[in-house]
Amino acid sequence: MPSLPVQIVTLAETLPEFRDEVFSVLSELAELCRQEEGCLRFDLYCDAANPNKLNTIELWESLEAHNRHLNSTHVGRGVLILIGKVKGLPDIRILKPLNELT
Template identity: 40%
Template sequence: MIKVVARNVAKENKLTEVIQLYKELVGLTRKEEGCIKYELYQDENDPTIITMIEEWESKKALDEHLKSEHFTRIVPKIKKFMTKQTDMNVYNKLI
């Protein structure tokens, strides 16, 4: 099992657009084979901090997701509204 934590910081005046794009991405991704969880969180103290927490059956499933039509179409649009590059960590389950 693979976990991904991807943290982004959105431009404050673009939060509505960012959340709309993420809604589309989440809806399509949850239908992908190998996707166990795909959830978007917003920081309690700083609403511009948006974090995606993902769970995948395998590295292969994650790799397929990163190449999917909806990911390659939507993520570049999201990136235009961010103030920093995505801080993404991929974890393998130990216990």
């Protein structure tokens, strides 16, 4: 049985004084992520009420493709650049359709 695509939502909050730098790093990272094998979608958003709150909405061919993404060189480099520029750790949520729960 083939694996189903995996939807991922990541939530993070930038420190206000680093917002422009964080946006720039994430925009560059998103371009690299979109080129990865197995990436079907990788979009960046900020909260309309609080632009320091950031989201990614991602769609990957499989959980394995997402795991490869998390272990990629460019993600590791991006994480290192963002240390101290965001509040805490990002909240990565792997979503499952409701109809798969029943």
